[in-house]
Amino acid sequence: MQALDIRPCHLGVQVQALRTEVREFLAETLKDFPPHERAKNWNGADLEFSRKLGERGWLGMTWPKRYGGHERSALERYVVLEELLAAGAPVNAHWIAERQSGPLLMKFSPEVLAPRFLPAIARGELMICIGMSEPDVGSDLASVRTRAAKVDGGWVVNGSKVWTTGAHRSQYMVTLLRTGPKDESNRHAGLSQLLVDLQAPGVTVRPIYNMIGEHDFNEVFLENVFVPDDFLIGQPGDGWKQVGAELALERSGPERYLSCTQLYLEMLDAADPQNLRHAVSLGRVAARYAALRQMSLGVAGMLARGENPATPAALVKDQGALLEQSLPDLAHDLFGGVRQPDSRLDQVMRYLTQTAPSFSLRGGTREILRGIIARGLGLR
Ligand SMILES: Cc1cc2nc3c(=O)[nH]c(=O)nc-3n(C[C@H](O)[C@H](O)[C@H](O)COP(=O)(O)OP(=O)(O)OC[C@H]3O[C@@H](n4cnc5c(N)ncnc54)[C@H](O)[C@@H]3O)c2cc1C
Numbered sequence: 001m002q003a004l005d006i007r008p009c010h011l012g013v014q015v016q017a018l019r020t021e022v023r024e025f026l027a028e029t030l031k032d033f034p035p036h037e038r039a040k041n042w043n044g045a046d047l048e049f050s051r052k053l054g055e056r057g058w059l060g061m062t063w064p065k066r067y068g069g070h071e072r073s074a075l076e077r078y079v080v081l082e083e084l085l086a087a088g089a090p091v092n093a094h095w096i097a098e099r100q101s102g103p104l105l106m107k108f109s110p111e112v113l114a115p116r117f118l119p120a121i122a123r124g125e126l127m128i129c130i131g132m133s134e135p136d137v138g139s140d141l142a143s144v145r146t147r148a149a150k151v152d153g154g155w156v157v158n159g160s161k162v163w164t165t166g167a168h169r170s171q172y173m174v175t176l177l178r179t180g181p182k183d184e185s186n187r188h189a190g191l192s193q194l195l196v197d198l199q200a201p202g203v204t205v206r207p208i209y210n211m212i213g214e215h216d217f218n219e220v221f222l223e224n225v226f227v228p229d230d231f232l233i234g235q236p237g238d239g240w241k242q243v244g245a246e247l248a249l250e251r252s253g254p255e256r257y258l259s260c261t262q263l264y265l266e267m268l269d270a271a272d273p274q275n276l277r278h279a280v281s282l283g284r285v286a287a288r289y290a291a292l293r294q295m296s297l298g299v300a301g302m303l304a305r306g307e308n309p310a311t312p313a314a315l316v317k318d319q320g321a322l323l324e325q326s327l328p329d330l331a332h333d334l335f336g337g338v339r340q341p342d343s344r345l346d347q348v349m350r351y352l353t354q355t356a357p358s359f360s361l362r363g364g365t366r367e368i369l370r371g372i373i374a375r376g377l378g379l380r
Pocket of ligand 1: 165
């Protein structure tokens with residue numbers, strides 16, 4: 001069995017000034033932002049807020065200046081993410097483009113798509129969504145049925161995507177599709193990624209309302225959509241390898257254990273200092289947060305060293321989702337009988353009780369992550 005190499009990583013004192021600057025900005029900008037909105041955490045979207053972050057230089061922080069980035073370290077970026085998530089800031093509008101689409105374009109289209117689109121992502125003006133899942137295709141992404149046929153000057157795309165978070169506010173979708181024939185002896189062959197303009201003729205975006213009636217994700221239908229050659233990301237047939245790199249970015253950030261922070265803060269606020277059960281239960285959560293933070297920082301350190309964090313990222317996401325999903329239960333256990341209806345605690349609890357079940361689905365299900373961890377450890 002192989003060992004997982006998540007070395008401890010320390011942020012150091014030089015990032016303290018940045019942390020203070022971000023905290024002051026958030027205290028001022030979000031001073032009237034209510035707890036039930038903060039409970040949405042990185043699911044909450046506000047284009048104006050994303051633009052303000054862009055103005056501050058807090059988007060695309062690690063990217064080269066020629067792409068509109070700021071050439072700061074991965075650990076400085078980590079501090080900004082941590083503060084945004086801890087405050088429950090509405091970051092979803094730019095989150096996916098900044099976290100994974102920008103780095104994907106930088107790696108696989110450094111001369112064409114990256115110079116064209118990254119500056120607008122770094123300004124908080126360009127939204128991109130992820131078109132991986134399809135009806136009947138979620139965990140088993142190699143089975144995607146959306147196809148692109150080669151024509152003069154580009155590709156013609158037909159198919160559909162589902163659960164596409166933010167497609168209704170995005171300009172583009174990074175789309176995993178089949179450009180080559182299906183080969184049962186190599187299921188990962190023949191897949192590619194195209195950047196699809198969601199305003200192009202033949203694209204239809206339809207809302208899907210989640211369990212609490214909110215519109216976060218969508219169905220996207222693609223009917224004879226023309227995509228120019230330049231909008232191919234990487235090489236035809238390399239889609240599987242590219243998606244693997246993208247998913248490591250999707251799973252590796254601190255958002256994978258901080259989604260329920262507002263609930264934890266409300267529980268701390270409501271706790272009775274004389275109640276030993278409150279102290280022990282909430283103290284245990286603090287210890288788990290501390291351990292996950294160290295692991296998550298270890299993954300950030302790997303990214304900073306240019307290493308592939310796929311296995312440790314899967315571990316942090318799996319353990320992070322376990323912690324996040326345990327918090328609504330803990331809140332009901334400790335405060336269910338005594339909370340005031342419609343109090344801050346009650347509102348945050350209601351929201352997260354209904355949304356937390358999805359945390360072990362989005363970004364890869366628990367069983368899939370555990371399969372990745374087992375493979376990384378040499379167990380399968
Ligand atoms: C809030 C949210 C946002 C999302 N946003 C996006 C998005 O923006 N873009 C996008 O493309 N997708 C998105 N998704 C879809 C998400 O990626 C899929 O739901 C996820 O990959 C699982 O796919 P599925 O729903 O088809 O479930 P399935 O793959 O059908 O899985 C059903 C169950 O079977 C288990 N299972 C499946 N295969 C195996 C196996 N080989 N071994 C053991 N168990 C297995 C799974 O763990 C799960 O419990 C989002 C989902 C959610 C909940």
